[in-house]
Amino acid sequence: LVAAFGSIASTRSRLEELQSNYSQRLASLRDGLNQTLQRCGRPCDSVSLDGLAFSANFSMIPSVEQQLEALRDVSGSNIEADLE
Numbered sequence: 443l444v445a446a447f448g449s450i451a452s453t454r455s456r457l458e459e460l461q462s463n464y465s466q467r468l469a470s471l472r473d474g475l476n477q478t479l480q481r482c483g484r485p486c487d488s489v490s491l492d493g494l495a496f497s498a499n500f501s502m503i504p505s506v507e508q509q510l511e512a513l514r515d516v517s518g519s520n521i522e523a524d525l526e
Contacts (some may be wrong), residue, residue: 444517447510454503461498468494 472491479486 444510447506447513450506451510451522454500458500
């Protein structure tokens with residue numbers, strides 16, 4: 443269980459990091475495409491990149507830090523001796 447919660451926490455963090463990186467790259471790509479469209483001129487006037495976005499809502503992945511800390515406390519204690 444500790445490993446599962448640890449994996450969830452690290453995966454969420456990694457996904458947020460990746461989204462940030464891809465968002466920056468996509469913004470750069472969008473800027474380059476807009477410059478190309480401007481050079482194209484009139485034939486490309488109807489092309490819009492307004493909908494070009496990369497986003498994800500990671501709030502659906504629950505934070506498990508509190509549970510992870512509780513599991514660490516339990517596994518670090520000498521519960522067997524307390525139960526004897």
